[in-house]
Amino acid sequence: MLLDLDRIKSDFPILQQKVHGNRDLVYLDSAATSQKPNQVIDAISDFYRTSNGGIHRGSHALAERATSLFEKSRFNIASFIGAQANEIIFTKNATESINLVAYAFSNATSKHRNGHSLEELEKRFVVGSEDEILLTEMEHHANLIPWQELSLKTGVKLRFIPITDDGYLDLSDLENLINAKTKIVSFVHQSNILGTVNPVSEIVKRAKNVGALTLLDGCQSVPHMPVDVVDLDIDFLAFSGHKMLGPNGVGALYAKAELLDQLSVFITGGSMIEVVYLENSTYAKGPARFEAGTQSAADVVGLSAAVDYLRSVGMDSVHAHGQTLTSVALDELNKLKGVQIVGPNSMRERGSAISFTVEGIHPHDVGQFLDADGVAVRVGHHCAWPVCRRMSVPATTRASFYIYNEVADINQMVESIQKAQKFFGV
Amino acid sequence: MNLESLYQEIILNHYRNPNGKVSVVDAGKSVHHVNPNCGDEITLTVEFVDGKAHIEFVNTGCSISQASASVMYDLCEGQNSSKIMEIEDGFLELMQSRGQGIADDDLLGDAVAFVGVSQFPARIKCALLPYMALKDAVTRQTEGGTNE
Numbered sequence: 001m002l003l004d005l006d007r008i009k010s011d012f013p014i015l016q017q018k019v020h021g022n023r024d025l026v027y028l029d030s031a032a033t034s035q036k037p038n039q040v041i042d043a044i045s046d047f048y049r050t051s052n053g054g055i056h057r058g059s060h061a062l063a064e065r066a067t068s069l070f071e072k073s074r075f076n077i078a079s080f081i082g083a084q085a086n087e088i089i090f091t092k093n094a095t096e097s098i099n100l101v102a103y104a105f106s107n108a109t110s111k112h113r114n115g116h117s118l119e120e121l122e123k124r125f126v127v128g129s130e131d132e133i134l135l136t137e138m139e140h141h142a143n144l145i146p147w148q149e150l151s152l153k154t155g156v157k158l159r160f161i162p163i164t165d166d167g168y169l170d171l172s173d174l175e176n177l178i179n180a181k182t183k184i185v186s187f188v189h190q191s192n193i194l195g196t197v198n199p200v201s202e203i204v205k206r207a208k209n210v211g212a213l214t215l216l217d218g219c220q221s222v223p224h225m226p227v228d229v230v231d232l233d234i235d236f237l238a239f240s241g242h243k244m245l246g247p248n249g250v251g252a253l254y255a256k257a258e259l260l261d262q263l264s265v266f267i268t269g270g271s272m273i274e275v276v277y278l279e280n281s282t283y284a285k286g287p288a289r290f291e292a293g294t295q296s297a298a299d300v301v302g303l304s305a306a307v308d309y310l311r312s313v314g315m316d317s318v319h320a321h322g323q324t325l326t327s328v329a330l331d332e333l334n335k336l337k338g339v340q341i342v343g344p345n346s347m348r349e350r351g352s353a354i355s356f357t358v359e360g361i362h363p364h365d366v367g368q369f370l371d372a373d374g375v376a377v378r379v380g381h382h383c384a385w386p387v388c389r390r391m392s393v394p395a396t397t398r399a400s401f402y403i404y405n406e407v408a409d410i411n412q413m414v415e416s417i418q419k420a421q422k423f424f425g426v
Numbered sequence: 427m428n429l430e431s432l433y434q435e436i437i438l439n440h441y442r443n444p445n446g447k448v449s450v451v452d453a454g455k456s457v458h459h460v461n462p463n464c465g466d467e468i469t470l471t472v473e474f475v476d477g478k479a480h481i482e483f484v485n486t487g488c489s490i491s492q493a494s495a496s497v498m499y500d501l502c503e504g505q506n507s508s509k510i511m512e513i514e515d516g517f518l519e520l521m522q523s524r525g526q527g528i529a530d531d532d533l534l535g536d537a538v539a540f541v542g543v544s545q546f547p548a549r550i551k552c553a554l555l556p557y558m559a560l561k562d563a564v565t566r567q568t569e570g571g572t573n574e
Binding site: 361362363364365368369372379380381385388394423424 | 463467549
């Protein structure tokens with residue numbers, strides 16, 4: 001192991017507990033939400049103890065300190081993904097980040113239909129029944145439903161990159177799927193259910209050829225591997241704080257600076273304005289344009305502390321550790337009779353979320369047996385119901401790993417699966 | 427954690443050899459209920475002939491929801507709609523009993539084995555899924571005026 005696991009585990013107080021009486025907690029559900037180290041918990045409580053004040057308003061000491069911490073955090077989180085500070089919009093979560101972009105389309109379209117003049121770049125967001133939006137069959141509901149709603153409102157056509165039987169994107173028809181009608185390609189970097197890591201550069205290159213925008217759902221990639229928006233050359237990146245050791249309730253949208261300033265606004269109100277009149281107003285430039293209302297400053301500061309923590313471990317090491325555990329888990333699961341991996345069954349282009357089925361035992365029952373032994377996994381369709389349908393499974397059991405997991409956790413999971421198999425006689 | 431109280435033998439038997447389950451139901455007459463958290467599904471039809479219910483269903487799901495559908499079938503097949511509603515109420519009460527059971531064990535037969543499920547909040551909805559579907563189907567029949 002590359003990581004100092006004892007030191008890392010000691011930073012996560014929640015992992016020290018027993019569950020169901022006397023079972024050590026084995027937390028294998030970080031793809032749903034990660035646990036938080038003391039450094040993050042302390043950063044949030046310290047903010048409230050020492051620095052809480054209204055950000056971007058007021059001229060007293062606390063307001064200035066809070067504003068300074070908030071904006072330093074923006075700089076820190078931006079640099080973590082290779083972005084400039086003025087390219088990061090804080091949201092509630094990645095779901096809101098994606099909705100912000102989907103609403104940029106529907107709002108620009110509505111304004112256009114009402115005869116309002118649009119900014120030059122805003123015109124790229126006007127869509128109708130002649131246009132297409134390209135997603136993949138692999139998307140989390142968060143990157144599907146906002147586009148379905150957009151389609152209902154504007155008539156824009158949704159198309160999908162299909163999944164192969166072994167859980168990869170089938171790019172054989174990419175030239176046709178990304179065409180002159182394509183307005184945006186919105187796709188997941190690492191699948192939350194299959195674990196597949198998608199070929200971003202190939203898709204982005206094709207999108208650029210036809211002048212389509214690109215949005216990457218980085219919820220499962222930003223926490224687990226080095227991600228650089230400049231290298232990836234994407235227009236938007238959505239990610240969530242709580243999956244990367246940060247608090248709930250804060251996520252981010254990266255948007256290229258020139259796009260961000262002309263994008264139709266989403267949630268409106270205080271703090272996002274330039275000049276306000278009774279009948280109409282003008283809006284701020286930069287991220288403030290999309291940050292209406294009082295922001296959750298303490299949580300942004302907490303996310304910045306999470307970024308510091310990940311940096312101190314090193315994202316290359318975080319990634320390598322995840323790869324090691326995933327490789328061990330695949331080997332061990334494949335040894336079990338009746339266990340079927342749903343998604344890539346090798347280390348080729350895959351990350352540390354592993355879905356599987358156990359023949360003769362429904363995932364809910366597998367999860368119940370694992371939980372009884374203190375092993376926390378997720379069961380169900382993982383907010384990716386169409387993926388389950390495509391892979392011909394009603395649901396799966398999913399184990400996902402992070403920096404605080406070790407091989408012993410995998411061994412415990414395997415032992416508990418065998419216990420369930422024995423109980424159900426399969 | 428006592429898994430035996432959840433997975434009682436009677437439940438496992440119904441899971442392995444379910445009653446009332448068919449390979450296909452008449453889509454036009456059926457109700458379709460899902461548990462959106464986990465994807466469990468049941469498609470169910472009920473027909474009343476001389477006031478007596480004939481139930482058929484197709485379902486996918488965990489052992490609890492599958493066994494629950496089978497036990498429900500045994501209890502409700504051939505009953506009239508008011509008896510079915512009585513069983514529905516009794517089973518709902520059992521699920522809300524937090525492991526304490528209900529006064530009238532006679533009403534529920536094998537379904538009393540599900541008393542353990544009521545101690546697992548995440549699984550109550552699994553056991554209730556078929557009952558919700560049946561209640562919906564019976565209500566539609568009754569309101570549609572085709573009943574009895």
